[in-house]
Amino acid sequence: MSHRKGVLKRRLEYIGMFPFVLAGMIYGRLFPLKKKTSTFLFFPSADIGGAIKVNADIAACMKDQQPLIIFSKKPKNNGHLEMFQGFDVLDLHEQIDNKLYHFVNFFYRGVLAAWINSAPNATIFGGESLFFYKMLAHVNRNVRRIELCHLDTWLPYSIGFIDLITLRIFSTVKLMKDVEEQYKKTGVNPSYAKRLRFAENMIPIPPYRPVNNETLEVIFIGRGAPQKRVPLIAAIAEKLHQINAPIHFSFVGDVDNVIDPAQYPYCTFYGNVRDEAKMLELYHKSDVLILTSAYEGLPLVVMQMMAHGRIVMSTAVNAIPDYVRHMENGLLIHATSEPAIVEEGATLLQWLVEHPEVKETFGKRGREIAIEKFSGEVFCREFRKFLYTDNDF
Template sequence: MSKYQAALRKKRTELVLMYPFVLLGKIAGYFFPLKTQHRHFLFFPSADIGGSVKVNAEITECIAKEKPLIIFSKKPRNNKFLPMFQQEGVRILDLHRYIDYKWYHFVNFFFRGVLSTWINRAEQPVVFGGESLFFYKIIPHVKKGTRRIELCHLNTWFPFSLGFIDDMDQRIFSTPKIKRDVERQYAENHLPQKYYDRLLFIDNKIDIPPLQPMNTAPPLQVLFVGRGAPQKRVHLIAAIAKAMHQADEAVHFSFVGDVDAILSPEVKEYCTLYGQITDAAALHKVYRQSDVLILTSAYEGLPLVVMDMMARAKVVLSTNVDGIPDYITDKENGLLITETTEAGIVEQGVQLLTWLIRHPEERGRIGTNAYTYTKAHFSKEVFDAAYKQLLL
């Protein structure tokens, strides 16, 4: 039995066992209908700070004139992005108090019935899930003809969602890497072409400022932004900074994030440590003051900082891992470290930064190409047009 068949069997068993509670909810939904009319039903986990949540809010803004109904299903940790969802015409139902507790999970089953009745009474309903587990639980209960669309930023839930792919009309992925991951899953389960035809990649969007003149005055300002997590391998950036300092190159390194414990006292003497910056304006000021973003990650999707720096015509210097080469073409709109050993990464990183110091005109050319790429792929116009075509 394939993993797909096992996931289907598990889903069907659960549907049978929960049916009495779902049926009761369907009846309740009929006698207690929504007081507002909606065609679009958006299922999101919460309004906590995060990249995927920001994208959910941007999708909400894109179709706000359609007066969608948002259903939050997870207990929030901070809910600080809630104002981004509170837009004119948008109604929000936060159900986490009822459906996010396993010790009375039958209430969750009940609300699946209630919500599916509300959805089924709408004309040409559209159900959209943005990283929401509850979305998968709802879609088996909605009427035939409902458009069911999922957005994936991570492959974390792919084993679980495999059992629901028959219930989804479209699966959207925010990076080509994530789309390839699910294509491999389909191939391993010998699934037919019709499932591949439902897969779609749409880039996220960012605010793109006007193109500014490139700074060519020394020193070369090199920036790292991110967490001090092991996969980021910040110690390799520290080693690059040390080697260039010892070579007396005209370069300065800055770090944004919780990396203080990773850097040695020696490196800290000739680097700038900003710590964690939560204010967007302050962070963007650091971006503007920098020339190069450096990443030495062991694996990476597409960090928002890469998009932000490309949008400011900065040079992205990154290890050639996972989703990075889907966006960065070496010596065209960025620089790629192709070495895989730690010593090789440090050596090549030093070589490429030295090349940028010696060739400021190349820094300008690459930065301008990065900006042009950003306008073509990450703009609000491109993002909104793609999602409106899907949802409206």
């Protein structure tokens, strides 16, 4: 979709919903927000996932501003809900995430718009939240509107709103470059490219602890989502098990919805791990993080493994090669067909078994990159600037 078509579609939709939005605005003025704030953070939910963890980190950086967090999507597990304790949270998913009575969604857009428009120096921030985009047409132009994007899957949709967004922040340089190319190809006014920003995600950097495993410990950490292609990892594990390679695989996350753990008795399945201490110990005891994703931003698990001084082996997709450099601090699978990915992944892990000396060398180099790029101090400073002061466009 081009920007022009997106704007036209947005305006036609606005005409149909206007009576409900107006009713919500009237209600919002009659019943103003009890606890005043000028910072409104729009997040989908508190489900387990890297993007949600980033949202929680951003909220923590703004805690002194007493932000209101708005959840809008029906959660699958709310596994990260504890990260939002101590914040004012408005969970609207039961009211607005239902197509059968979508007019209620329109009404709440009006309510929130009334609250936002009445707040002095208001800022709204969207962390991959569809509802954030829906709000943009209803807030005043003097409201700062900041978007964060991790994946290119949002780009065909979000281009219809770029005239309403103050700053667009991307978690990888490649994604920002992709948007610049999208603007050129679709004839977007070049001035909008000046609103694009890049920011690294953050993680705490743990003390370095070496590990000496007799068996190569390979771990997958993530969701059982289709783009993660967990069955490919299971196939790699099976292939190596058949030749008795000294390699053990572990899985963390809800992978039982895409593979049957009973078929892989030689692997360890932890399920969703919510205990932070246990999760840190799993990072420490592992040698290799394995990812076979079809697409990725920069997953937090990659950053975590690098910070622990461990090796990341991943398909060479999206931003991964910007941080994982083949045969320097990690291993990249360049194959694209699924059978070839399985074959190349198994071959690389066998090579690693035959060259154990590189585990520490690769790991320490990855840790150096993590220390340089992922500190919390830099992260908070950048996002506070984006949300409140950056007008350089």
